Each structure stands twice: as structure tokens, then as C-alpha cells.
Amino acid sequence: MRILRAMHSAGYSVGNLPENGTALIHELIDRCAYDNTYLTAHQLTDAVGRVSAAQYATWFDEIPQQMQEKMVAQWGEPPGEAYVHEGQIALAGLEMGNTFVALQPPRGYGMDPDAIYHQPDLPPTHHYYALYRWLCDEWRADAIVHVGKHGTLEWLPGKGVGLSENCFPDALLADMPLFYPFIINDPGEGAQAKRRAHAVVVDHLTPPMTTADTYGALAQLTQLVDEYYQVEVLDPAKLPLLQQQIWALVKQTNLDADLRARLLHHDHEHDHDHDHDHDHEHDHEHDEALPDAFSSMGGADVAHLIEDLDGYLCELGAAQIRDGLHILGQSPENEQLVDMLVSLTRLPNQDIPGLQAEVARLFGLKIEMLLDNKGRRLNVVDDLARLAERPVVTRADALEAIDALCRKLFVELHVRSHHVSDIDDVLALVFSGLGVANRALLQPITVSRSSALSQGKMHRAKAGIVRAVSFKVEHKELSSGTEDRFAALRRILGFACSELVPNLARATDEIDNLLSGLAGGYVPAGPSGSPTRGMAHILPTGRNFYSVDPRSVPSQSAWRVGQQLANEVLTRHVRETGSYPESVAISIWGTSAMRTHGDDVAQILALLGVRPVWRQENRQLTGVEVISLDELKRPRIDVTTRISGFFRDAFPQLIDLIDDAVHAVIVLDEPLEQNFVRKHYLSELGEWIGKGLSEDDASRRAGYRIFGAKPGSYGAGILPLIQEKNWQTDADFAEAYVNWGGYAYARGEQGIDERDAFRTRLSGVQVALHNQDNREHDIFDSDDYLQFHGGMIATIRSLTGQQPRHYFGDSHDPERPQVRDLKEETLRVFRSRVVNPKWLASIQRHGYKGGLELTATVDYLFGYDATARVMDDWMYEQVASTYAMNPEMQHFLQESNPWAQNAIAERLLEAAKRGMWSKPEPQTLEALQELYLKSETLLEARGETPRGKA
Incomplete structure (x- = not known):
């Protein structure tokens, strides 16, 4: 419009x-x-x-x-x-x-x-x-x-x-x-x-x-955990009662499933060596009145469970989610502008440091320490608690307080129209008493946050005009020995005021330049990427974006991230099974490679035990070199790669690079238990020769490790099956996945029909991997995740009869990549966005399109569950109560998108019919059936009588 x-x-x-x-x-x-x-x-x-x-x-x-x-x-x-x-x-x-x-x-x-x-x-x-x-x-x-x-x-x-x-x-x-x-x-x-x-x-x-923030029972749990830490010090006798209340609410919200996963995968063998941390001093015996999960634990185990719960609640509340949808040509304003600036400055942007880390540093805290085991307790944070106006007991509390101060900085700058000259005033106000300014100069501001935001007028810069940055010192105390302490914050806020705010205001270029193009004018070029992943410099929008020089992929920074992702995968697998995986499969996309400059490719190389080699003068790739086993200190992992069609088109040289790495490892004279690539190659070589292939053909087939779509085609074939309900078992998914993706790619070979080799490769896979590099979307925003990753999982399950381990890499913060189990990621996204009232309210601002987003979320939940089995019955129940049976949601969908209401009810009923939702509550099923029929009646009332029913 x-x-x-x-x-x-x-x-x-x-x-x-x-x-x-x-x-x-x-x-x-x-x-x-x-x-x-x-x-x-x-x-x-x-x-x-x-x-x-x-x-x-x-x-x-x-x-x-x-x-x-x-x-x-x-x-x-x-x-x-x-x-x-x-x-x-x-x-x-x-x-x-x-x-x-x-x-x-x-x-x-x-x-x-x-x-x-x-x-x-x-x-x-x-x-x-x-x-x-x-x-x-x-x-x-x-x-x-x-x-x-x-x-x-x-x-x-x-x-x-x-x-x-x-x-x-x-x-x-x-x-x-x-x-x-x-x-x-x-x-x-x-x-x-x-x-x-x-x-x-x-x-x-x-x-x-x-931010997602906590809501409902999650907010109640947060309050109980805060109370627990206070009682632990002040009145330990009350701990058993609080533990009982906490556990009851954990069971009520089904958080025990989340906590079981976290207890399994998180290491609690802390050495407690940081100056700001201390151990729990109050470990108590539990009586029989406590829930079984607590009564069977020792005091230290209970303390660690509370730590995990506190850290998880903090993670959910701080999660970055979308506040509705972007409207073309419309700049974020007021609350949305403040939140967007916090999101854009959270991580370092080129040579501009990250705001969260710099605010933590003011209080002598390292952000890396705070993000690790968030439930651990802290000392020496009185100033932080005073300025954030909230108790700070744990690392999670400190993170929440720091985030609140980060947001307060931008609220106050917004009130002042983001003038660079006001930065020192804002620092003086927000960090009063930290030596920022004479406290006598600080007068209380009585206007409320919402009022201040509505009154603040954004400075709209003309296209191409950026105000000069001024770091003029306004307060005498700032110009003395404390100036260096706040220099980094001045740079961050100066960058936000002088570049980010004007560039966000230029969202009007999105329509202006479109009209210019329609009139035969030039649409200026600009870079692309994920702005909240430390790439805010790519703004403004409204430009004809370009991507990346493929000759520099993977970059040196991507190699660092890829190594960490590989190590996280292996560490997790060893912790869960006691051994390294011999064979893993990973799906990779060209878009992600462009955004990250090759994190996924670097991870593949790291798992194989090879490193990229760059020309020093221009950082372009020249090839790979093998890392010795002495340096690697672990076996080489066999990696099967499923590339997207666009990756094939955009990065043919990376196909050659990965293939070169595979064959460099295959020929190494190493113990087979230290080189799983060569081990499997030799085994498959014998099998293919035994089936009648020549030695050359067998060698070529046994060496294939990169598979993708048939030349000239794209996709994984899973979504059409789900959309058309044209599947019954895992074998149906496997047939489509192999037929769509079973074409081998290697140096000099482009899309050879090797579906049998693809089946053989997947039959030996123990871990199915996929990565996500930003929080601007999630796994239930796009069908590609369920198609490529979910389809891979279903195919492996069909071929082997066993569910593979399914890991999901997260590099939205390139400094701290991590790997979760797919079920963990499902629960994280489900709680932080899918059933979050904050997101649900935001999406309803968009009428018909908001209804489409709701339908898509339900479809992708269903699709990932069909392929990867990630949903539990209570999750389906919650989706049904939130999306289908909530009276306010029903009214919204009936008015804005009755087709979405019909589709949501139909999809949930399909989940029950297929047994994916194994035991729906009878009243829930009856209500869904009634809603489905009612929605059909509503559509018929619009004069759209279904064929065959007229």
C-alpha cells in the first residue's frame, strides 16, 4: 500500500x-x-x-x-x-x-x-x-x-x-x-x-x-528465583518451601524438559576462580515434602538446578525477537527505534566496540564471564544494582541490569533527539556516581519512559548528509582522569547518533529509490548482510545490494568461528556419548555463506582437520593445508555436505575447495581410527568394487562428499510433500530428499546422478548439523530449515532406523558461537517467540499479513516435527490454546485473515490425526473441530462456497 x-x-x-x-x-x-x-x-x-x-x-x-x-x-x-x-x-x-x-x-x-x-x-x-x-x-x-x-x-x-x-x-x-x-x-x-x-x-x-522478556508463569518463576537467592542468604530455613514452589511451577510450565537438556549438556564442574564469584553456602537436606526431582538431589545439585533455571530464564527474556514486521519505507520510531539501536550496538561493529561489553566493563565485569553459566552468583556489584535500580545477585541479574542501562542510554538520547553534544549529559545521568560528572549537576527527570519516547523528536537527516561527530567534554570531571574510562562508550553512542539514527531514518529511500528506478533513474549500490550481527555499517537501506567476493571465502574471521563451531560439536558429542562421531552431515546455504563469509565451510574444513590458506596481500584463498594429527589432537571427522542450489551456483570454487580438502585427507597414511574419512572411503571402495564397479569408478564414488540438487533445479522437496499432505512415513521424506539432493559435486564434476552414493553416505551419519548466524529470524520463520535439516534427519532415520543426533549451531554472536541440540533450540524459540504474548501482539498490528505469519509459524512447527520430531504434546496444546482458541486471536483472524484461522485449525487437526500430537485433550480436539467448521462457514458466508458443496 x-x-x-x-x-x-x-x-x-x-x-x-x-x-x-x-x-x-x-x-x-x-x-x-x-x-x-x-x-x-x-x-x-x-x-x-x-x-x-x-x-x-x-x-x-x-x-x-x-x-x-x-x-x-x-x-x-x-x-x-x-x-x-x-x-x-x-x-x-x-x-x-x-x-x-x-x-x-x-x-x-x-x-x-x-x-x-x-x-x-x-x-x-x-x-x-x-x-x-x-x-x-x-x-x-x-x-x-x-x-x-x-x-x-x-x-x-x-x-x-x-x-x-x-x-x-x-x-x-x-x-x-x-x-x-x-x-x-x-x-x-x-x-x-x-x-x-x-x-x-x-x-x-x-x-x-x-527483547522477548519473560511473561506469565515464566515471569512468576523469575520472581521466585530472585526470592530464592535472597532467602538463601537471609533466611535459609525457607528454602525448602521455595524449592517446592519453584519445582511445582517448573512442572506446570513443562520447563523440566528444558532443564533436563541443559543439565545433560552443561558442565557444572566449576573451579570458581573469578574474583566476582562465590560458591553456594547453604546446601540443605530435603524432606519428603519436596518434589521427587529435588528430593533425590543433594544440596549442590539443587543449587546447580536453580542456577540453570535462572540462567535459562535470563536467556529467554534477553532473546532478540522481531517486533512485528518492517513496513516498506517506514523508519523505526520511539520504542522501536530505541530497541533497534540497542540491538544494532549490542555487538562490536568493525572498530566500534559492543555496548553490552563496555557497560559491563565499567563495573569491572567481563561479558564473557557473565554469559557463561548465567545462574552463578556474584559479589561486588553495588553500583550496578544501584544504577539499574534492581537487585543483582547472579550473573543473570548482572546481564539484565546491564541491558537495562544500555536501553536507558538510548531512551535518554532519544529524548534529546540523538544529538552527539548531549552524550556526556546522558552518561552523567545514567552512570551517576561512577565519576562521570558532578552529581550536583544531575536533576531528576520526572517524565515517564513512554511519554519521553513519544515527545522525543527524531532528527531526520537529508539523504547523504551525516552530522559530524563531536566529542566535546561538557563536565569538568569528565575531562580529568576518568575520560579514558568512558571513551569507548562515547564512540559507541557517537556512532549511533551520527550514523545509525540518520541511516535508519533513510528507510524512506526504500520507496524513493524504487520510484526512481521505475522512472529510469539509478538505484545506488550498497552492501548486504545481517545488521544486528555487527554489520550495522551496511545501512542505510533502499539500495541495490551486492554480496561478497567469493575468492575471499572463507575469511580469516570465519575460520575462527568455524573452528569454534566444530569444537562445540565434538565436545558436545563426546560429553553425550563418550566418543567422537565418525561421520556427520551438514546442510549449508549460499545466503549464509555470503552473510558470514563462510562460517559453515570453515566448520567443514575444521572437522576434516585441514585449514584454509590465504594470500597475505589480499586475503584471497589459495587452497588448503592438512593439520597434523599431533596438532589436531583428535580424529579427522568424515563430513557429508548437502549444498543448496544457490550455493552451487554462487560458490563453485568452494565446492572445489571442500573436495580438495576431502581428498587431501583420504590419501593420508594415518591410523584409520584417527582418520574416519579414509576409513569410510576404503570401506566403501571395497563395497562398490564388490558390486561390479571398476576401481576408478568405485574410487570416485567412494570419495564423493558433496551433494546437491540436479543442475538447473533448486530445493529439497520436503515442503511440497507437507503442503500437499502427500506423505505417510519417513520413507516418503527420504525418497524426495534423495531424489532432489542426490547429485554429486566435486572438482571437475557438476551434478552427477549419485543417489545411491548419497544414500550410502547418509546411512553412516551419526550427527545431522545446521547453523544459523543471526537472530533476525528463527527456525520457525522459514521452510528452508525444516526442508534441508529436517529432511536430512528424516532421511537418516528412514535409512538407519534410528534418530540421529541433531545439532544446531548458533553464531549470531561471532565472538561466542555455540551448539545446541535441535530440541533445545526448538524449546528456546517456542518460548521466546512462538507463544510469547509480546510477539503475538506485535504481529497482529499487520492485519492479513500478520495472520499469514501465524499460519507460517504453525506450518513450520508442524513440518519440523514431521521430519525431526521436535514437538511434545504440551507444545501442541499451547499452540492450540494460543493461536486457535484464544477469543482475542479468534476475533483478530476472523476480521483480518479467516483463511489463516481455517488453515491453523486444519494443520493442528492433521497433527492429531497423524499421531504427531499423540494424546490431545478431548476438549481441545473438539474445540478445534468446531473452529474448523466455523471458519469454513465464515468463508462460505463471504460468498466463497467450496467446490462440490454448492
């Missing part, structure tokens, strides 16, 4: 615009959409875009013969059957003056579910081609704007780069100018649109970020 309004202001004819985006999409769906369940003959007749069979036949004859044959073989003679009514192809859209708002047609897997298993290179339907040809030749568009990342045009079959006339994206789009608003943190998929659809990207901000 903001694009259409801006076009109207610029003089375009856009007709009578609907009130908002929800009204627009409702009008579009009511006119004609592509949901066959609720599509009526009247809507097909009333469609704005209609193409006669004769006209389409003429257009079809103009595409290359090779493409015609593929489309006819799959979809029949033109015009096919999809959305054809009375001899005409119906195209969903709204004509608004000189603009046409259309829905991109379905890809086609829903029309031929069996193709999901065997056709990753499924050609587009006749209907799909008809829309783009109609826009060009019949409606005579001058340009197309694709709104919303990850459309399907750029993923149609054809060459990865340098497309020819026989590639579907090129044939469908021809020379039509294409503009593509794209989120700045997704350089891979944006680059795909540029390479395969000649798109001009106009990037936009990530959604505004905020």
Missing part, C-alpha cells in the same frame, strides 16, 4: 486505493485467487486478466521447442487445465489505474503431487507463463515489481548463471524490467533474483528487533 500511495503522490494513476493492505488483499481474493478449495466459477469469470486459448497458443509457439516439449509433457497441450474457465485462462489481480496488482501463480506441485518425489526441475504451468506474457503483451506493463522475497520465478529450471533462451526465467520475463524490494539480510536469494531474473534489488530493513 505504501508503494501505491507513493506512486499516487508521484503522479501515477492508481485509481481508488483501499484503506489498507488487509482491505487490498481481501478485495483481490474476493475477485479471484488461486485457492482451489474456495475458488468459484463466478470468480474465474470475473477475473481481471483473461487469456483466450487461441491467444495463448500463439504465445506458446514463440518459446523454444525444448521448453514447449517439457511443458506439454507435464501439463498437456496448451492452455492446459489450471485455472482455465470457458476456454480462457483466468489471472488473479486488481487493475488500479495504470497499475496491476497480481498474485504470482502457483508453482504447480499442488496440481501434480507425484511430481514432488521425482521432478525437482518441474516446468512451470501454462497458467504461470500466461501471466507474465499477458502482463507484457496484453496489459503492456512497462515494468514489474516483485513484492516479498523468495518468489518462484528466479527458481524456475534453467542454468544457474548466464541464462539462455532455453532457461525458463529468461523465457518468461524476456526483457521486462524487474524491480525487487528485498530484505537486506538475504543477499543470496537477492543475488539469485539478480542473476536469474535480471532484477534490480531495492533492499529494505529487517523487522524492528526487541
